[in-house]
Amino acid sequence: MQAKDIAQYALKALMDGGADKAKCVLVSSEKNELNLEADNINLLRTTFNSELNLKVIKDQCIGKISINKTSTDFINQAVKDVLEMAEASQPDDAHDIAPMQNPEEFNDGVDTPDLDKMYQRLEEFQAQTKKRYPTVLLEGSIIDYTRTSAYTLNSNGVDFCETKGNYNFMAMFTAKEDGNVSSFNYDSIALKNLDSSLIETGQFDTLLRQSSEQTVLKPLAGKFVGDVIATPSAFASFLGSYLGYLRDYYMISGASVFKGKVGEKIAHDFLSVSSNPTSDQLADRCFVTSDGFRVKDIKIIDDGILNTYLVSQYGGNKTKLKNLPNDANRLFIAAGNKSLEDMIKSIKKGLLLCRFSGGRPSGNGEFSGVAKNSYYIEDGKIQFPVQEVMVSGNLVDGFRNIVDISKERNESGRSFIPWVQVSGWTVSGK
Amino acid sequence: MLPSSLKEFAGHFTDYTELRVQENRNTQITLLNGDVTNNTKSSSSGISARVYHQGLWGFSSSPEWSSDSVKAVLKSAVHNAEFMASRGQGRGFSFELKSANKRLDLTTKKPRLTQKELIDFCKILDDYILKTYPGLQSRSVVLANLDMEKRLLTSFGSESYSMIPRANIFIRLSTEGSDGPCELYNFCGGLGQFEDIFSTPEAIYPEIDKLHEHLMNKKQGVYAQAGEQTVVLDSDLAGILAHEAIGHTTEADIVLGGSVAAEMLHKQVSSPLVTLVDFAHSYEGKTLPVPVYMDDEGTSAEDTVIIENGILKSFMHNKESAQHFGHKGTGHARAYQFSDEPLIRMRNTAILPGTSKLEQMIASVEDGYYLVKPSNGQADSTSEFMFGVPLGYQIKNGKLGKAIKDTTISGVAFDVLKTIDMISDKMSWGNAGMCGKKQIIPVGMGGPAIKCKLNIGGR
Numbered sequence: 066m067q068a069k070d071i072a073q074y075a076l077k078a079l080m081d082g083g084a085d086k087a088k089c090v091l092v093s094s095e096k097n098e099l100n101l102e103a104d105n106i107n108l109l110r111t112t113f114n115s116e117l118n119l120k121v122i123k124d125q126c127i128g129k130i131s132i133n134k135t136s137t138d139f140i141n142q143a144v145k146d147v148l149e150m151a152e153a154s155q156p157d158d159a160h161d162i163a164p165m166q167n168p169e170e171f172n173d174g175v176d177t178p179d180l181d182k183m184y185q186r187l188e189e190f191q192a193q194t195k196k197r198y199p200t201v202l203l204e205g206s207i208i209d210y211t212r213t214s215a216y217t218l219n220s221n222g223v224d225f226c227e228t229k230g231n232y233n234f235m236a237m238f239t240a241k242e243d244g245n246v247s248s249f250n251y252d253s254i255a256l257k258n259l260d261s262s263l264i265e266t267g268q269f270d271t272l273l274r275q276s277s278e279q280t281v282l283k284p285l286a287g288k289f290v291g292d293v294i295a296t297p298s299a300f301a302s303f304l305g306s307y308l309g310y311l312r313d314y315y316m317i318s319g320a321s322v323f324k325g326k327v328g329e330k331i332a333h334d335f336l337s338v339s340s341n342p343t344s345d346q347l348a349d350r351c352f353v354t355s356d357g358f359r360v361k362d363i364k365i366i367d368d369g370i371l372n373t374y375l376v377s378q379y380g381g382n383k384t385k386l387k388n389l390p391n392d393a394n395r396l397f398i399a400a401g402n403k404s405l406e407d408m409i410k411s412i413k414k415g416l417l418l419c420r421f422s423g424g425r426p427s428g429n430g431e432f433s434g435v436a437k438n439s440y441y442i443e444d445g446k447i448q449f450p451v452q453e454v455m456v457s458g459n460l461v462d463g464f465r466n467i468v469d470i471s472k473e474r475n476e477s478g479r480s481f482i483p484w485v486q487v488s489g490w491t492v493s494g495k
Numbered sequence: 496m497l498p499s500s501l502k503e504f505a506g507h508f509t510d511y512t513e514l515r516v517q518e519n520r521n522t523q524i525t526l527l528n529g530d531v532t533n534n535t536k537s538s539s540s541g542i543s544a545r546v547y548h549q550g551l552w553g554f555s556s557s558p559e560w561s562s563d564s565v566k567a568v569l570k571s572a573v574h575n576a577e578f579m580a581s582r583g584q585g586r587g588f589s590f591e592l593k594s595a596n597k598r599l600d601l602t603t604k605k606p607r608l609t610q611k612e613l614i615d616f617c618k619i620l621d622d623y624i625l626k627t628y629p630g631l632q633s634r635s636v637v638l639a640n641l642d643m644e645k646r647l648l649t650s651f652g653s654e655s656y657s658m659i660p661r662a663n664i665f666i667r668l669s670t671e672g673s674d675g676p677c678e679l680y681n682f683c684g685g686l687g688q689f690e691d692i693f694s695t696p697e698a699i700y701p702e703i704d705k706l707h708e709h710l711m712n713k714k715q716g717v718y719a720q721a722g723e724q725t726v727v728l729d730s731d732l733a734g735i736l737a738h739e740a741i742g743h744t745t746e747a748d749i750v751l752g753g754s755v756a757a758e759m760l761h762k763q764v765s766s767p768l769v770t771l772v773d774f775a776h777s778y779e780g781k782t783l784p785v786p787v788y789m790d791d792e793g794t795s796a797e798d799t800v801i802i803e804n805g806i807l808k809s810f811m812h813n814k815e816s817a818q819h820f821g822h823k824g825t826g827h828a829r830a831y832q833f834s835d836e837p838l839i840r841m842r843n844t845a846i847l848p849g850t851s852k853l854e855q856m857i858a859s860v861e862d863g864y865y866l867v868k869p870s871n872g873q874a875d876s877t878s879e880f881m882f883g884v885p886l887g888y889q890i891k892n893g894k895l896g897k898a899i900k901d902t903t904i905s906g907v908a909f910d911v912l913k914t915i916d917m918i919s920d921k922m923s924w925g926n927a928g929m930c931g932k933k934q935i936i937p938v939g940m941g942g943p944a945i946k947c948k949l950n951i952g953g954r
Contacts, residue, residue, distance in 0.1 A: 114556075248879065314527070322676070429672065495723050
């Protein structure tokens with residue numbers, strides 16, 4: 066059977082088996098991956114998979130099963146099992162599947178991998194890193210080409226096919242000089258093609274340079290409350306936790322700090338956050354949500370005002386809040402007007418937070434963690450890379466206390482994130 | 496059901512080859528405020544082959560394990576290895592090839608519970624929380640089971656079969672604090688299938704009561720004082736310290752990637768009180784949370800003493816790194832999914848117990864903290880670590896004081912270990928952790944309580 070026939074067979078079997086509503090997603094994938102380990106390109110890995118995900122609702126009880134086999138024997142057994150699972154569950158009126166939408170097919174990206182080019186770009190990255198930053202060791206680098214084809218069908222008539230292929234590159238590295246070692250750092254990017262040298266994409270060149278400067282660090286004495294400029298990588302980790310307060314767990318449990326705040330100002334005017342999974346600026350786009358809706362791009366925060374919660378279809382039904390067809394997984398933060406250089410110049414005493422290694426923020430937004438690969442700023446100038454410095458504060462307050470957002474943004478192929486300056490966070494040394 | 500043997504394919508091996516068939520089976524049930532929000536089973540299985548040719552690797556995998564599929568996977572892995580050899584220069588190692596045959600099957604002998612019985616078990620726990628503690632803002636009960644079943648055949652004759660399960664129940668409680676939501680979670684469970692670990696829901700009630708008591712203390716909690724502090728880390732935190740801060744920096748691939756530990760072999764790296772071991776499968780006659788008798792390269796697994804009385808003694812290896820360093824391989828190469836290649840991974844990592852009593856350790860601190868539970872953690876090539884701490888208490892004049900709010904601790908591990916001056920005589924093991932390093936994988940970690948100095952985040 067062809068992939069779509071398999072998905073249709075499974076859906077029919079679920080309905081014939083007694084489901085009130087059913088959904089079937091069949092994802093076929095192929096990955097070709099080159100690995101560099103300890104400065105040596107040493108592995109080519111090819112993997113194939115076919116994942117069949119079935120969801121069934123019977124008497125408002127839910128069951129979900131996932132298998133990676135597509136023969137009718139396996140599908141029949143999975144259908145039997147998932148119906149039994151639903152029968153074993155408890156009813157909840159909030160369970161549902163996506164309504165009928167116009168059938169669509171989406172095709173995006175590259176059809177086939179260029180393995181020779183992948184090898185050439187990885188080898189070039191290794192050579193350029195050695196030439197530009199001889200003290201840097203490439204601990205691990207991976208370039209892959211991944212192609213997926215996903216059929217999403219449900220008993221309301223949803224019928225989407227999403228086929229896409231793109232390249233991904235990540236590198237993790239450390240610098241070593243005279244027996245001194247820097248913290249590791251890393252970056253990753255999704256790419257539409259391999260037209261550019263990898264070192265010129267994302268933040269690789271900047272981060273490699275910074276690592277080469279960070280084998281000798283200085284401690285900070287005492288603590289101060291000051292301005293912190295979070296790089297795109299550091300800010301993305303804060304943003305992920307912040308937006309988590311708008312998602313299902315916090316909204317359904319009633320523990321969200323943003324409960325009842327749609328339409329209200331929750332962040333500084335400077336902050337506008339969108340989720341644009343269909344943007345052609347991205348290398349890895351999405352067209353169908355995990356609930357089976359055709360994606361629509363959305364504004365989450367507009368000039369500091371909260372536009373929407375990020376609840377799923379279940380979460381929306383449970384809380385009576387509106388759910389939007391968007392998984393909020395492709396984030397764009399609007400660029401500011403000031404350059405990063407001018408932002409640094411504006412700081413009397415602060416920190417350029419390049420990587421944040423922190424504990425999971427608490428439900429009220431409190432967080433703390435280590436400032437990795439980061440620099441002390443004084444009198445408008447970067448002074449030195451810091452050692453064993455911690456940053457703590459509150460995310461909710463911090464997003465209200467944004468001082469500036471840079472006009473430069475990091476383009477990762479999955480997001481557009483600028484540098485963000487926040488005041489009022491505690492920076493503490495030993 | 497995995498095929499009973501892979502031997503029929505041995506004739507298709509050309510170079511050094513590992514052929515592995517594997518199935519991971521997951522069950523997850525989530526109750527959030529009494530509603531079943533997740534009721535899921537998944538199974539992921541298939542075959543993979545890894546081939547070493549002229550010092551370089553080729554790997555391939557497929558979800559099908561028919562005879563034709565296995566042969567195609569072997570051919571594809573050879574093709575990939577040849578592609579690598581045509582482009583690059585391998586390091587030309589020749590591995591130590593000592594064959595062995597191991598079998599470990601921890602499938603329960605008891606009748607399996609149905610999905611309804613599992614959901615009902617969770618529902619009873621949820622009902623208990625609701626009835627006993629009605630003032631909570633929210634509650635969730637999560638049941639998570641993972642069975643990992645593998646069969647391996649190598650070109651040098653090693654064979655293994657393992658079925659290693661783990662089952663856990665996570666409880667998360669949230670209350671309204673003076674400055675917003677205050678939450679705390681804990682888990683129980685470990686090695687084995689659900690039926691072998693959990694007898695009745697009632698047996699878990701004392702854990703829920705303890706969690707609620709801590710939550711109420713935390714609700715009144717204070718900020719920790721930021722900066723360097725004297726702390727007593729309870730065993731869960733000592734375990735994550737052993738795993739994250741020391742374990743990762745002594746994995747040979749991280750050492751080759753620039754870890755600070757590269758320069759420290761056979762040197763004093765900690766207080767002489769510290770002996771730290773990555774155990775293969777058992778300690779003091781008891782099976783550990785992640786028992787490994789043979790790794791996924793066909794190497795027999797043995798204990799690795801990483802630090803002995805304060806001296807760094809060895810790194811953790813796969814076959815390739817063991818050759819590079821001229822060390823003996825002790826079986827650390829493990830893969831999570833059938834489609835994953837083996838990486839150097841820890842198994843059961845722990846600091847060994849000392850002679851002090853926990854009460855004495857707390858009593859010896861004039862002004863500091865007793866830190867009880869970790870959340871997430873991260874290590875670094877410098878050995879600088881960070882752990883989230885959702886549960887801890889002040890120590891004032893040798894006595895426990897107020898609970899503290901969520902915080903984070905950090906330090907340079909090889910410096911922090913030198914400050915250890917007391918280690919408790921009792922240890923415990925945790926088995927809910929997943930370690931992330933390209934792939935995730937179950938790990939065990941444990942330890943006694945330790946007293947040391949490190950940085951704490953706060954106000």
